[in-house]
Amino acid sequence: MQYYLAPMQSLTGYVFRNAYNKHFHNIDKYFTPFLSSKGLSSKDKNEIIPEHNQGMLVVPQIMTNQTDVFLEIARQLEDYGYTSVNLNLGCPSGTVVPKKRGAGLLADLDMLDRLLDEIFTKCPIRISIKTRIGMENPTEWEDIQTIYNRYPLEELIIHPRLQQDQYKNHPNLEIFSEALEQIQYPVCYNGDLHSVNQYKAFTEQFPQVTTVMLGRGILKNPGLIDELTGNAPVTAETLLAFHEDILAGYKEEISGDINILYKMKELWSYFGDSFKNCDQFAKRMKKMMKTKSLPEFHSIANQFLAEYNCQANELPIV
Numbered sequence: 001m002q003y004y005l006a007p008m009q010s011l012t013g014y015v016f017r018n019a020y021n022k023h024f025h026n027i028d029k030y031f032t033p034f035l036s037s038k039g040l041s042s043k044d045k046n047e048i049i050p051e052h053n054q055g056m057l058v059v060p061q062i063m064t065n066q067t068d069v070f071l072e073i074a075r076q077l078e079d080y081g082y083t084s085v086n087l088n089l090g091c092p093s094g095t096v097v098p099k100k101r102g103a104g105l106l107a108d109l110d111m112l113d114r115l116l117d118e119i120f121t122k123c124p125i126r127i128s129i130k131t132r133i134g135m136e137n138p139t140e141w142e143d144i145q146t147i148y149n150r151y152p153l154e155e156l157i158i159h160p161r162l163q164q165d166q167y168k169n170h171p172n173l174e175i176f177s178e179a180l181e182q183i184q185y186p187v188c189y190n191g192d193l194h195s196v197n198q199y200k201a202f203t204e205q206f207p208q209v210t211t212v213m214l215g216r217g218i219l220k221n222p223g224l225i226d227e228l229t230g231n232a233p234v235t236a237e238t239l240l241a242f243h244e245d246i247l248a249g250y251k252e253e254i255s256g257d258i259n260i261l262y263k264m265k266e267l268w269s270y271f272g273d274s275f276k277n278c279d280q281f282a283k284r285m286k287k288m289m290k291t292k293s294l295p296e297f298h299s300i301a302n303q304f305l306a307e308y309n310c311q312a313n314e315l316p317i318v
């Protein structure tokens with residue numbers, strides 16, 4: 001099995017990627033959170049410059065519905081040495097969907113077809129797509145896959161939810177199964193593989209799938225892939241070092257303790273799941289999420305990390 005790390009805006013940026021890669025080194029391909037303006041900001045450049053992506057296979061992601069924006073970003077990515085780019089057709093957010101970007105572009109298939117026609121003709125590097133299966137109804141998928149099959153995608157990553165599902169309900173495995181039969185190039189599965197049980201159930205149903213993309217599962221339990229592959233479970237020591245590297249990276253990247261705290265708290269809203277079996281978890285977590293002091297946050301985090309017990313991780317199949 002090949003494992004990809006999902007792009008997650010403000011969570012799986014270069015600081016997280018580097019720390020993860022240093023301590024776990026089991027991801028075959030990393031995807032950056034999306035870039036969306038052709039004049040790349042200094043934040044965008046930090047995300048993609050080669051110095052921040054050493055020793056990892058990284059594919060930058062673009063979210064746009066405009067050919068010129070896509071091609072201009074792709075051209076700059078080529079200058080940085082990238083050979084692939086990913087198009088985001090999955091973001092379900094209410095701020096992008098009405099503008100026909102992300103999953104919102106699935107509401108206008110003529111526009112999608114035109115965009116793909118132009119970018120596949122002119123883009124200097126290979127293009128993969130990360131997609132949802134439609135906006136409101138699974139029946140939309142048939143027309144969407146017909147369009148994808150017209151173009152030479154490097155690969156198609158499918159998160160088989162509708163835009164209106166956001167992250168609710170369950171991935172639609174019937175549609176995913178249909179896509180596996182119909183799509184003419186490599187398909188990667190993404191969605192809700194957050195535990196060994198969920199992964200086992202998925203791979204038993206789809207033994208032919210050779211690539212999965214993991215997002216929240218890794219944020220909740222950074223040792224997840226070791227558990228999936230039967231490697232030695234992650235230790236408290238490794239998690240502590242991993243956490244220190246992320247914090248040090250944010251201290252370098254971001255100015256102001258409040259802003260660093262914001263990023264760390266966002267991470268812990270997932271990572272906290274690893275410590276659910278600790279004594280007085282809810283009370284300690286509440287204190288950690290409320291504090292405005294970075295040293296206090298760090299101290300509570302370190303106490304949790306010192307108590308880490310990998311047995312606590314397995315979540316029930318949902």
Ligand SMILES: Cc1cc2nc3c(=O)[nH]c(=O)nc-3n(C[C@H](O)[C@H](O)[C@H](O)COP(=O)(O)O)c2cc1C
Nearest residue numbers: 006007008009033034088159191192193214215216
């Ligand atoms: C906070 C957050 C930010 C995300 N940002 C992106 C993004 O920038 N690009 C993208 O394609 N998907 C994004 N996603 C979707 C994830 O890549 C992934 O498809 C989704 O979380 C389902 O996979 P999982 O169940 O393994 O987490 C985001 C999801 C979350 C929860």
